[in-house]
Amino acid sequence: DKVLIPNAQYEKLTEKYFDDAKSDIRSEYKPSVVKIIQCDDEKTAQKALEAVQDGTELDKVYEEYSSDSASYSNEEVLITTQSTDLPTRLINTMYKQEDAGVAEEVFTSESGSGTTTAYVAILVDNDYENIKDQIIEKTVFDYLRENNPEYLVEFPELSETDESQS
Numbered sequence: 001d002k003v004l005i006p007n008a009q010y011e012k013l014t015e016k017y018f019d020d021a022k023s024d025i026r027s028e029y030k031p032s033v034v035k036i037i038q039c040d041d042e043k044t045a046q047k048a049l050e051a052v053q054d055g056t057e058l059d060k061v062y063e064e065y066s067s068d069s070a071s072y073s074n075e076e077v078l079i080t081t082q083s084t085d086l087p088t089r090l091i092n093t094m095y096k097q098e099d100a101g102v103a104e105e106v107f108t109s110e111s112g113s114g115t116t117t118a119y120v121a122i123l124v125d126n127d128y129e130n131i132k133d134q135i136i137e138k139t140v141f142d143y144l145r146e147n148n149p150e151y152l153v154e155f156p157e158l159s160e161t162d163e164s165q166s
Contacts, residue, residue: 018136022128029080030095031135032126036072036079036086036119039065045106045118052102052120067117076124078134082142090121097123 018025025031035058039045048065052058062074071085079091090107097103100123107119125131 014136018132025135026128029082029135030091031078031080031128031131032091032094032097033076033078033124033131033134034094035074035076035122035124037062037065037122038067038070038072039118039120040067041116042106042108042118045108045120049102049106049120052122058122065120078131078138080135080138086119090119094121094123095126097126100124 037045037048037052039048044065048061051061051065058074066073079086079094081088081091083091087107087109090103093103093105093107103121103123107121108116109119110116128135
């Protein structure tokens with residue numbers, strides 16, 4: 001007697017999958033919602049960490065210590081083992097950390113060219129139930145980006161325009 005329209009059915013099936021696969025997703029992807037302060041070097045990151053620990057407002061810490069070329073801003077972001085730009089140790093630490101707040105260490109990674117990037121990580125949440133919607137959204141988005149990019153219109157201003165109007 002009950003009929004689900006395709007979109008609602010898709011949403012229910014997606015929700016059920018992420019409920020049923022909770023343990024597998026947690027162990028494989030180690031999802032956490034964090035704020036990342038990306039710095040040019042370890043010394044700067046250590047100063048940023050100390051500022052956060054001393055209670056300095058995050059906006060001020062980002063402004064003063066964050067790298068000019070930082071990929072992260074003062075916004076919450078979902079990180080997983082698929083976040084290849086971050087050190088594995090940072091991802092694992094955020095996943096295992098029991099309470100929200102700043103990690104007690106600076107994390108570093110070295111690029112192929114020998115440049116070191118340092119990070120301060122602040123855990124916002126790593127409780128699966130609290131961040132499940134973000135996990136679903138990112139997973140679906142990443143899948144579409146990889147397999148069906150035509151469904152994602154990221155930059156409408158780059159679409160083709162009528163040349164004759166120029």
